[in-house]
Amino acid sequence: xxxxxxxxxxxxxxxxxxxxxxxxxxxxxxxxxxxxxxxxxxxxxxxxxxxxxxxxxxxxxxxxxxxxxxxxxxxxxxxxxxxxxxxxxxxxxxxxxxxxxxxxxxxxxxxxxxxxxxxxxxxxxxxxxxxxxxxxxxxxxxxxxxxxxxxxxxxxxxxxxxxxxxxxxxxxxxxxxxxxxxxxxxxxxxxxxxxxxxxxxxxxxxxxxxxxxxxxxxxxxxxxxxxxxxxxxxxxxxxxxxxxxxxxxxxxxxxxxxxxxxxxxxxxxxxxxxxxxxxxxxxxxxxxxxxxxxxxxxxxxxxxxxxxxxxxxxxxxxxxxxxxxxxxxxxxxxxxxxxxxxxxxxxxxxxxxxxxxxxxxxxxxxxxxxxxxxxxxxxxxxxxxxxxxxxxxxxxxxxxxxxxxxxxxxxxxxxxxxxxxxxxxxxxxxxxxxxxxxxxxxxxxxxxxxxxxxxxxxxxxxxxxxxxxxxxxxxxxxxxxxxxxxxxxxxxxxxxxxxxxxxxxxxx
Amino acid sequence: xxxxxxxxxxxxxxxxxxxxxxxxxxxxxxxxxxxxxxxxxxxxxxxxxxxxxxxxxxxxxxxxxxxxxxxxxxxxxxxxxxxxxxxxxxxxxxxxxxxxxxxxxxxxxxxxxxxxxxxxxxxxxxxxxxxxxxxxxxxxxxxxxxxxxxxxxxxxxxxxxxxxxxxxxxxxxxxxxxxxxxxxxxxxxxxxxxxxxxxxxxxxxxxxxxxxxxxxxxxxxxxxxxxxxxxxxxxxxxxxxxxxxxxxxxxxxxxxxxxxxxxxxxxxxxxxxxxxxxxxxxxxxxxxxxxxxxxxxxxxxxxxxxxxxxxxxxxxxxxx
Numbered sequence: 001x002x003x004x005x006x007x008x009x010x011x012x013x014x015x016x017x018x019x020x021x022x023x024x025x026x027x028x029x030x031x032x033x034x035x036x037x038x039x040x041x042x043x044x045x046x047x048x049x050x051x052x053x054x055x056x057x058x059x060x061x062x063x064x065x066x067x068x069x070x071x072x073x074x075x076x077x078x079x080x081x082x083x084x085x086x087x088x089x090x091x092x093x094x095x096x097x098x099x100x101x102x103x104x105x106x107x108x109x110x111x112x113x114x115x116x117x118x119x120x121x122x123x124x125x126x127x128x129x130x131x132x133x134x135x136x137x138x139x140x141x142x143x144x145x146x147x148x149x150x151x152x153x154x155x156x157x158x159x160x161x162x163x164x165x166x167x168x169x170x171x172x173x174x175x176x177x178x179x180x181x182x183x184x185x186x187x188x189x190x191x192x193x194x195x196x197x198x199x200x201x202x203x204x205x206x207x208x209x210x211x212x213x214x215x216x217x218x219x220x221x222x223x224x225x226x227x228x229x230x231x232x233x234x235x236x237x238x239x240x241x242x243x244x245x246x247x248x249x250x251x252x253x254x255x256x257x258x259x260x261x262x263x264x265x266x267x268x269x270x271x272x273x274x275x276x277x278x279x280x281x282x283x284x285x286x287x288x289x290x291x292x293x294x295x296x297x298x299x300x301x302x303x304x305x306x307x308x309x310x311x312x313x314x315x316x317x318x319x320x321x322x323x324x325x326x327x328x329x330x331x332x333x334x335x336x337x338x339x340x341x342x343x344x345x346x347x348x349x350x351x352x353x354x355x356x357x358x359x360x361x362x363x364x365x366x367x368x369x370x371x372x373x374x375x376x377x378x379x380x381x382x383x384x385x386x387x388x389x390x391x392x393x394x395x396x397x398x399x400x401x402x403x404x405x406x407x408x409x410x411x412x413x414x415x416x417x418x419x420x421x422x423x424x425x426x427x428x429x430x431x432x433x434x435x436x437x438x439x440x441x442x443x444x445x446x447x448x449x450x451x452x453x454x455x456x457x458x459x460x461x462x463x464x465x466x467x468x469x470x471x472x473x474x475x476x477x478x479x480x481x482x483x484x485x486x487x488x489x490x491x492x493x494x495x496x497x498x499x500x501x502x503x504x505x506x507x508x
Numbered sequence: 509x510x511x512x513x514x515x516x517x518x519x520x521x522x523x524x525x526x527x528x529x530x531x532x533x534x535x536x537x538x539x540x541x542x543x544x545x546x547x548x549x550x551x552x553x554x555x556x557x558x559x560x561x562x563x564x565x566x567x568x569x570x571x572x573x574x575x576x577x578x579x580x581x582x583x584x585x586x587x588x589x590x591x592x593x594x595x596x597x598x599x600x601x602x603x604x605x606x607x608x609x610x611x612x613x614x615x616x617x618x619x620x621x622x623x624x625x626x627x628x629x630x631x632x633x634x635x636x637x638x639x640x641x642x643x644x645x646x647x648x649x650x651x652x653x654x655x656x657x658x659x660x661x662x663x664x665x666x667x668x669x670x671x672x673x674x675x676x677x678x679x680x681x682x683x684x685x686x687x688x689x690x691x692x693x694x695x696x697x698x699x700x701x702x703x704x705x706x707x708x709x710x711x712x713x714x715x716x717x718x719x720x721x722x723x724x725x726x727x728x729x730x731x732x733x734x735x736x737x738x739x740x741x742x743x744x745x746x747x748x749x750x751x752x753x754x755x756x757x758x759x760x761x762x763x764x765x766x767x768x769x770x771x772x773x774x775x776x777x778x779x780x781x782x783x784x785x786x787x788x789x790x791x792x793x794x795x796x797x798x799x800x801x802x803x804x805x806x807x808x809x810x811x812x813x814x815x816x817x818x819x820x821x822x823x824x825x826x827x828x
Contacts, residue, residue, distance in 0.1 A: 011523070011526055011527065011530070029527065029531065033531050033534075033535070037535070058722075059722035059723065060722065060723050061550070061722065061723050061724050065550075114534075118538060121538060121542065122538065122541060122542050122545075122549070123549055124542070124549055126550070137554060137556060138554065138556060138557060138560075139725065140554065141549075141550035141551065141552060141553060141554075141724065141760075142550075142551075142552040142553070142554055143548075143549060143552060144549040144550055145554065146554075147549075214556060215554040215555065215556055216554070216555050216556065217554075217555045217556035217557075217558075217559035217560070223556065225560055226560075476524060476528065479524050480520065480521035480523075480524035480525070481521060
């Protein structure tokens with residue numbers, strides 16, 4: 001997939017190209033840029049919480065603005081675009097088509113991301129990535145809040161366009177000799193997550209518009225002073241964003257499905273159960289949104305229904321984990337960097353899932369609700385599982401994209417430090433939550449246990465920060481001066497690959 | 509299958525450098541814009557805040573009465589084909605929907621007759637479309653209980669703030685068919701807001717600072733609530749000449765003015781405004797104004813940016 005570099009071309013030709021590898025490269029670079037920007041904010045937040053009292057951030061409002069943009073950036077501007085990058089590179093090749101189904105739509109979907117990112121970063125809104133009314137309507141100062149709303153609106157449109165493109169590419173453009181069951185699991189993960197996007201996103205798109213008109217004062221959907229109901233916003237929001245969690249995690253699992261058989265030198269244990277689990281996961285993703293809102297005074301029946309709906313995701317997730325383990329079983333495993341990230345990701349996926357069962361159980365949820373437990377839980381998922389799978393896959397695709405090999409030692413150091421850092425930070429935050437520390441706080445009382453655990457979490461975050469710095473150096477240095485990779489078998493595994501470099505770019 | 513026919517060019521350091529320069533350049537330009545305008549991004553309240561504050565305006569008694577009185581006679585008429593409605597005369601004829609010019613505090617008395625064949629009702633509103641927001645004292649009958657042909661009625665309207673009002677037929681649809689005219693209300697400063705009988709010759713200097721709490725939720729003058737010197741109260745004699753110096757020590761935009769009702773931040777008395785919501789004092793800027801205190805009473809000095817007075821930027825200004 002060195003393809004876009006097969007003949008030296010000026011950068012603007014890559015930027016205005018519609019070929020799937022070029023758009024994939026743009027997605028990749030954008031998402032990594034936002035990864036480092038969002039990560040820098042995380043470090044500032046953790047540094048602020050190292051001691052009680054004010055450390056490096058001037059006031060609580062600046063703190064709120066920072067963690068709002070941190071969350072929005074890493075979810076919408078790192079994880080989603082990164083998944084799109086992988087999908088753009090691999091889905092057309094896996095279904096043996098020359099490009100995405102709608103190349104121009106593909107480029108448009110990408111070019112919506114930079115302006116949306118600019119809106120979010122320039123505005124720096126302060127109402128958390130939930131934008132919960134009534135605060136987001138009445139108190140959040142503009143124009144930052146309005147810019148955030150418009151930015152998310154644009155990102156939502158971009159996601160829907162990308163999803164349409166993936167669905168059509170996979171279902172209508174796959175090679176006629178290939179049945180849908182033979183489509184590789186990575187492509188299947190994009191098919192299922194795109195279907196979720198299509199169903200889920202419009203709800204939040206509507207909620208955003210209602211939020212905007214509420215702010216303008218022409219409507220009062222969520223404004224209690226005008227007879228509206230803020231809880232309605234929470235329902236609309238979570239109807240989109242609980243499934244969205246699966247939109248984030250399913251491609252990451254698909255990436256692990258690509259890495260694990262390859263580095264175990266075995267075929268996947270059960271292709272069809274992988275497909276089944278993806279489809280099941282995409283369906284049960286819609287049965288659990290209100291588990292974020294047990295504490296809003298729902299009836300016992302509602303809570304029970306959503307508890308069971310949430311727990312229904314457990315078998316599907318476990319099927320993936322068992323599939324991974326069965327694939328690795330008796331394989332000749334090579335623990336190169338991508339494999340380490342994938343296995344580490346599975347371990348943390350299991351831990352995060354175990355914590356998730358506690359959250360889903362509605363009596364226990366009241367204990368953990370709005371505490372640091374929740375912060376630890378979803379960071380373990382988002383960082384420990386999704387980002388681990390994604391970064392592992394980035395190492396895996398690196399030789400195909402650049403034609404050069406990354407530095408294996410630096411990659412392994414990156415993994416080890418990140419793994420230790422993630423455990424220190426996010427496991428500790430679980431315990432911190434049980435000790436009663438609320439989330440989204442700028443300052444906390446000097447309780448000795450809280451101070452110790454916050455310091456452990458902050459040190460873990462700094463370790464991740466160091467590892468990410470190593471990662472950045474590795475990526476920049478290796479893409480320019482790394483050892484030239486053998487694109488037929490860059491990891492010396494033997495056996496067959498998809499032949500990504502065989503995709504034809506019309507520019508050549 | 510594993511054969512390459514074409515040579516593969518590898519990434520060069522120059523290409524990586526260019527790509528990095530682009531990414532860093534974007535971050536740099538964005539950073540300059542972002543930090544250069546740091547205060548701007550959080551300088552406005554959502555429009556709904558001002559609207560919610562403005563809701564109570566309609567419930568207020570009309571502003572200070574100037575004593576000026578005007579009689580307006582209006583007649584509902586309809587075109588023979590019944591498609592065009594108007595007041596007094598059909599479009600393109602003399603006296604069609606006459607525009608009324610008034611000042612804040614003037615008493616406008618409407619004598620309205622239904623000279624048509626349909627049912628009509630009368631009212632004054634600030635809304636530039638629809639039949640909502642009718643000022644209650646100005647209504648004659650209503651859509652559900654209208655003026656029948658040949659009937660007439662009388663009502664009065666005292667504008668409490670400057671701007672354009674509309675007198676309309678409040679039967680739904682009639683306004684759209686042409687039964688609407690304008691009332692242009694001149695600024696409050698041009699009319700006699702309460703003024704002292706004679707200047708006292710005393711000159712007083714006051715100064716206040718605009719400040720904000722770190723969480724940006726509470727605004728005040730000089731000191732935050734609970735601290736010494738918070739929103740100081742000023743007492744003056746009617747006819748005193750007063751100079752106010754203000755400094756914006758906050759992060760947001762502010763403007764100054766003295767009003768009789770802190771929720772009615774547009775109705776600034778005695779030419780006491782420094783800057784305005786549309787052209788406010790930026791952080792660090794200052795300004796001053798000199799004016800003569802008017803009739804005795806309790807007034808307020810406020811930040812005239814919508815919503816700020818509600819967040820605490822308001823202090824008492826007492827004229828004795």
